[in-house]
Amino acid sequence: MVYAATDGTGASDVLLVLAAGSRLAEYVNNTVTQTQFYRSIWLDVSRRLAWLEDFAEADRAEAGRAAPERLGRGIQLENVSFRYPGSEKPVLEDISLDLPAGKVIALVGENGAGKSSLVKLLCRFYAPTAGTIRVDGTDLAALSSADWRARVSGAFQDFFRFEYPVYQSVGVGDLPRLDDPAATRTALVRAGAEDLVSGLPHGLDTQLGTAWEKGVDLSHGQWQKIALARGFVRDTPLLLVLDEPTSALDAEMEHALFERYAQAARDERQRDSGRITLLVSHRFSTIQMADLIVVLDGSRLVEYGTHEELVARRGQYHDLYSLQASSYRAGARR
Numbered sequence: 001m002v003y004a005a006t007d008g009t010g011a012s013d014v015l016l017v018l019a020a021g022s023r024l025a026e027y028v029n030n031t032v033t034q035t036q037f038y039r040s041i042w043l044d045v046s047r048r049l050a051w052l053e054d055f056a057e058a059d060r061a062e063a064g065r066a067a068p069e070r071l072g073r074g075i076q077l078e079n080v081s082f083r084y085p086g087s088e089k090p091v092l093e094d095i096s097l098d099l100p101a102g103k104v105i106a107l108v109g110e111n112g113a114g115k116s117s118l119v120k121l122l123c124r125f126y127a128p129t130a131g132t133i134r135v136d137g138t139d140l141a142a143l144s145s146a147d148w149r150a151r152v153s154g155a156f157q158d159f160f161r162f163e164y165p166v167y168q169s170v171g172v173g174d175l176p177r178l179d180d181p182a183a184t185r186t187a188l189v190r191a192g193a194e195d196l197v198s199g200l201p202h203g204l205d206t207q208l209g210t211a212w213e214k215g216v217d218l219s220h221g222q223w224q225k226i227a228l229a230r231g232f233v234r235d236t237p238l239l240l241v242l243d244e245p246t247s248a249l250d251a252e253m254e255h256a257l258f259e260r261y262a263q264a265a266r267d268e269r270q271r272d273s274g275r276i277t278l279l280v281s282h283r284f285s286t287i288q289m290a291d292l293i294v295v296l297d298g299s300r301l302v303e304y305g306t307h308e309e310l311v312a313r314r315g316q317y318h319d320l321y322s323l324q325a326s327s328y329r330a331g332a333r334r
């Protein structure tokens, strides 16, 4: 095509227009597809937004009872079922379950079994479609949601990267203590993330995120550790949920972390508050440490008990456990 630009007949102009013409068509085509695409996203987003507004409104309207100071009995689910708003598919069906105060409970099940959905109900991000969740006998729906959420802490597989200085990025885990470096430091220790911070140029004051001129970017695993620390800022949550918060760390690190955590969970202060720890993991080295294990499969509760009980039962837990144990052994031989 280059020669056309030099033949002096104006053909190059024609070529240019032709090129623009096909580009234009492509552009128009793309725009039409994108408009349809955006329209579908927009509809989806506005539906969610409308739901969120209603949800927030209902939340504001209710006064609610105060959350208990400590848990005596624990949390009980009675025939709880759940569908996401706007969806027909049940993701939890008729779940009855006792989460005793003071225990570390592991949720096990394949992807899509409903583990995270159950966690969300307990945090009261959603309300059950049917059935009741009771906190020391009181319907969770009757508690002030602000009060309940102030007593819930969590770290999740999907987390947000707060591009703040480190101490705030952790501190948002408990807003009243956003600027409390001592609280932040304790949380980082609980998350096993002290080394991460001592390696940063300005320690706790290091600005995180590449949006800032001197901001430091972290690896995915490091960001996840910050998110984990954020879940550990509160000292006396009644419910602590750890929903695959260490998926970016290796199995050994996760094991070491939970071992330390389980140790701490048995100390007096935590026993006193009756805290329930709900943890979701695919690693049996972690799951085994829990006091009780709940197995979900395709939206239903299939097994519940201690590691030993479930292994002896030779059901689904036993099969999952044996599968992972044998693949570890095979890995070790290699």
Ligand SMILES: Nc1ncnc2c1ncn2[C@@H]1O[C@H](COP(=O)(O)OP(=O)(O)O)[C@@H](O)[C@H]1O
Pocket (backbone or CB within 6 Å): 084, 087, 091, 109, 110, 111, 112, 113, 114, 115, 116, 117, 118
């Ligand atoms: N926000 C949502 N809206 C609609 N369906 C969802 C939403 N989140 C999860 N689901 C669906 O709920 C089911 C259970 O998902 P989830 O609770 O995330 O399972 P798990 O944590 O065990 O992998 C899946 O079929 C998933 O596709």
Ligand SMILES: [Mg+2]
Pocket (backbone or CB within 6 Å): 115, 116, 117, 243
């Ligand atoms: Mg999940």
